[in-house]
Amino acid sequence: MTSVLIVTDAWHPQINGVVRSIERTAEELRKMGVRVEILSPQPFATLPCPTYPEIRLSLVGSRRVRREIEARACDHLHIATEGPLGLRAARIARRAGRVFTTSYHTRFPEYLSARLPVPLSWSYAWLRRFHNSGQGCMVATSSLEQDLRERGFSNLMRWSRGVDHELFRPYEGSVLPADIARPVFMNVGRVAVEKNIEAFLKLDLPGTKVVVGGGPQLERLTADYPEVLFTGAKVGEDLARHYASADVFVFPSLTDTFGNVLLEALACGLPVAAFPVMGPLDIVGGTGAGALDEDLRAACLQALSLPREKARELAMNYTWAESARQFLDNCVAAYENSAAREAA
Template sequence: MNLVIVTDAWEPQVNGVVRTLKHTRSQLERMGYQVSMLTPEGFRTLPCPGYKSIPLAIFPYRKVSKTLSSLNPDAIHIATEGPLGIAARRWCLKNKRLFTSSYHTQFPEYLKLRLPIPLWLSYAWFRHFHRPAVRTLVPTASQQQRLEQHGFKDVVVWGRGVDMAIFKPGNPVTLDLPRPIFVNMGRVAVEKNIEAFLELKLPGSKLVIGDGPDLHMLQKKYPNVQFVGAKFGTELARWLNACDVFVFPSQTDTFGLVLLEAMACGLPIAAYPVTGPADIVQHGVTGMLNHDLHTAALQALDINRQNCIDYASQQSWENCSEVFAAYMHDNNNASELPNALGTP
């Protein structure tokens, strides 16, 4: 089968969406699928307002149309709702081609944090965007339920995995910091609610791995926190292995791929009981979920690290990609899904 995955999120961006798509493509190719990625590479772009590191394609429809017509794929998956995703959706509707979509990020909640846009209005637009999709793939059951409550249809779960060849216990970097060491990693931005972690009065040390638009501001505001910048691959795993608890303050993530990566290194999780952590973290076994993040962080110190490793080892990218591939075959079943294209 010849697949095309359309995504506005791609390298040089560093986030869970990019890692998910790269792992999925790699696994699909191992399974014998031919996978083409339609990304901002090769398009004229402008930096995303507020996120200079995120390039957005400018007026991409003509090139997207030409590319999709040339590839004539058996299945099309639209992974993001940006300019490329909008252009691909338009082409599919114009040419009466079925497609699947995925909902990776709680953008309505993100937008509300930055702009005075009511949630109902944002959700109306995203519901409109995903309505023609044969299936809309989300990473967790709780996110599926959330979207269904907002009127989304044909929402299905497509989970996530972790690369245990990279994220595994052992070989920590040497840190000359007071113990215990509480760590957070990911994009350093307001929507990640990172200040809820930085404000905690915890024993030992706090460490942040990652980059983002708020990094320099937070470095100045919290001089006692260790900000070490972005780390990747085995180096990232070594930093995680040097810490004691992974604190995840986000309340707007649909999954939180970093949770699996931290657990694979043996780190127990401290998080709020919200979408993402509530689906991944086994309370009292692989971490602690509490509306009081301070309490969760302290209690997580008593979690057996081996529990975390054992759980993460069961979450493979191979299994996740098999689920993804099964949904891609829906693109060929137009006769069984007469209302799939819906209203543009």
């Protein structure tokens, strides 16, 4: 039986695209007969990440991580994140001459610069060393692949994402307050500075703005924008029904590498309004399922007239089964390519 160990600093109780991607990929791999092990911060002591307490950073030494990796005895090692666990796992693998892959989920340099005066070039240099030290770096889109290649990243592999079409689908009725003014423009995701949510909240739009999610900016934005409906975090069918209750999904982020929430919204029949940047361009651009414009207000109003059927149709092209197959193929290819180089 093929086996894969995924090392990740992002895991429950966090609610984000990285956790969902790893979780759903693992589920699909197990359906394929693959043994999947997850090494996350859960077994270790942790401390809150500065400026982002929802994220816990593992306090663990290399010896403990090495024991955890060896105990799982997996064929393939995938390091999903660049946090304390990921960094130690990569160092252990390099010293042992072990093949491993990584994945680039988050535009960390842009996230960091949104909080601290750290030059992008410094952050990218560090990330480039980390990801180039493995035998493959998985990326979700062609835009991200091109961007990283131009920054000197190598061994890039495509790993797209999927969406649960049975859970995220059009629903009858609405879970929003009955007296809410229409149309409803909705954003779903972490309420944090890097998501650029205020670009959405400041727009002069008809109807009602709704924000679904939690995060470090929630308290302040709730106070600053009393006319906006903040629902807090939602999961499962409750989340899907919130999507389906809106008229347009607004995605103001300028820093996401993909945006799983885009697929979830589309699967619920919700047209997308976004800036023409990485993620929206790759998923929505030219499909007729959304409107992309440097003027986000114009995109929102244009999306109102788009057919919901078109959004659902686009989302059907993305499955977690295909995503998992891509992931496993990349793991195998990295191992085979390394063996071929050694033989040469």
